[in-house]
Amino acid sequence: MLKSLMGLFSKASSSAGASSSAPPTYVYKLVTHPTVNQRYAFPIPIPASHEFAISELDAKASGDGFIHLSMADQVQGTLERFFPQDQIVTLLKVDFGRLAGFKVxxxxxxxxxxxxxxxxxxxxxxxxxxxxxxxxxxxxxRQPWAEVIEKARREGWLQH
Incomplete structure (x- = not known):
């Protein structure tokens, strides 16, 4: 069943214009750091049942009903556009295959x-x-987000 769902996803993502011909392994969700707003705190380790707080940006888009995610090569631009003054943010690494297998x-x-x-x-x-x-x-x-992202790439954490 999961194999057929993934096959359907591959066809759907190609027709929807995904950034590459193969689906990504990971996508990323930027979250305001809990030191900025405690409502974004989460338990560690993260329980499977934990629901992350909806961001203000996602709440504004709630009429459309979606949560914003980014590809690895889009994280820097998302940081620069929506978190220009923040000194620290949390980046969630989302298993895209699993997510796309069970959610839209x-x-x-x-x-x-x-x-x-x-x-x-x-x-x-x-x-x-x-x-x-x-x-x-x-x-x-004052360090540019580009340098922070480059470090995450060099360390192998930020992946496609």
Missing amino acids: VKWEKASNGQEYPHLYAVSLEGEYIDSFRELARGDEG
Whole structure:
């Protein structure tokens, strides 16, 4: 059953214009760090049943009913656009195959012309999270997000 669902996903993501011909292994969800807003705190280890708080951006899009996600190569732009003043954020690494096997993910074009994965669900649960990482800007928050992201790539954590 799962194999046939994944086959359907491969066809759907190709026709929906996913960034590459093969589906990604991971997509990412940027979350406000709990030191900025305690409502985004989550237990560690993350229980499979844990539901992550909906971000303000996702709440604004709630009329459309989706949660914003990013591909690995889109994380930097998302940080620069929506978290320009934050010194630290949490990045959730989401198992895309598992997520797409059980939830609706659509690839939709944003105002910048890029296609982003949008999770059409009421919530994102812990069972889909592979791991998470705190991304912190050094130099009292003046370090560019590009340098922080490059470090995560070099360390092999930020993957496609």
